[in-house]
Amino acid sequence: MKKPILIGIAGGTGSGKSTVAREIFRSFPSEKICIIMQDSYYKDQSSLSFEDRIRTNYDHPNAFDTELLIRHLKxxxxxxxxxxxxxxxxxxxxxxxxxxxxxxxxxxxxxxLILDDKALRDMMDVKIYVDTDADLRILRRLVRDIRDRGRTMESVIEQYLTVVRPMHLQFIEPTKRYADLIIPEGGKNKVAIDVLVAKIRQHLG
Ligand code: CTP
Incomplete structure (x- = not known):
């Protein structure tokens, strides 16, 4: 097998990262491509009670088992x-x-937070930041968290104001500077997806 190409897609909550990833995925045969979500690498919290797990800050770099993620990517x-x-x-x-x-x-x-860690960044061939306005991101998150993640409207709003928003401004937004490409409006941006797909095809030869 040819040396694989690693594409990193960062961006705030609800920015449309997973839509961009899925659109790229759909453009190639499934035996050629895989998607790894950083979410899968949240630290194991089995030793904590449910109440303590609710209180964890999931928008801080320390929430992730980055060592395991790097090992798996290698x-x-x-x-x-x-x-x-x-x-x-x-x-x-x-x-x-x-x-x-x-x-x-x-x-x-x-x-x-995939662009926050230098070792992770250095492994990537292409670094992308999906840049979507905060009002659209919170609206999407509200709908998704109530529908898919077992949350209430009050809990999503409280978590957004006390944790998600400040962490976004402190840790996520600043990683935009590391991106090779900044994509406005994520998955709906067909031109950006086409450019990325062309870049990957070029790599595959
Ligand atoms: N999160 C949470 N509870 C957990 C773990 C994570 O609420 N137990 C939240 C974090 O607060 C973080 C978010 O999950 O902000 C990360 O997922 P997000 O980026 O919103 O989802 P994706 O589908 O990966 O991204 P997108 O909406 O851009 O497609």
């Missing part, structure tokens, strides 16, 4: 399969099971 780049953790947002913890991910020629890494 394995994938070396053509080895990995046992990826599976995260359950409804209980704020890793599941007991893991998912086997086979090495692929195109690896997409998606997450709020």
């Amino acid at each position: 394995d994938l780049l070396d053509g080895k399969k990995i046992e990826k953790p599976i995260y359950d947002f409804t209980v704020h913890n890793r599941k007991a099971e893991v998912e086997i991910v086979e090495p692929r020629e195109i690896i997409i890494l998606e997450g709020i």
Whole structure:
């Protein structure tokens, strides 16, 4: 297998990172591409009670097991399969099971803080920041967290104002400077997706 290409897609909560990742994924045969979400690498919190897990700051770089993420990405780049953790947002913890991910020629890494860590950044061939206005991001998050992540409207608003917003301004937004490409309005930006797909095709030869 040719040396894989690693594409990093960063951006704030609800910016449309996963839509960009999915659009790129759909443009290639599934045996050539995989998506790794940084969310899967939230630290194991089995030793904490549910109440303590609710109180964890999930928008701080320390919330992630970045060492494991880097090890897994190195394995994938070396053509080895990995046992990826599976995260359950409804209980704020890793599941007991893991998912086997086979090495692929195109690896997409998606997450709020993937551009924060220098070692991680240095592994990426292309670094993207999806830049979407905060009002759109919070509206999307509100809908998604109530629908898919077992939250109430009050809890989403409280978490956004006390943790998500300040952490975004302190840690996530500043990583925009490391991006090779800044994509306005995520998944709806067809021109940006087409440019990325062309870049990846060029790499594959
Ligand atoms: N988070 C949470 N509870 C947890 C773990 C994480 O509420 N137990 C939240 C964090 O507050 C963080 C968000 O999950 O802000 C990260 O996911 P997000 O970027 O919103 O989701 P994606 O689908 O990856 O991104 P996008 O909406 O851009 O597609």
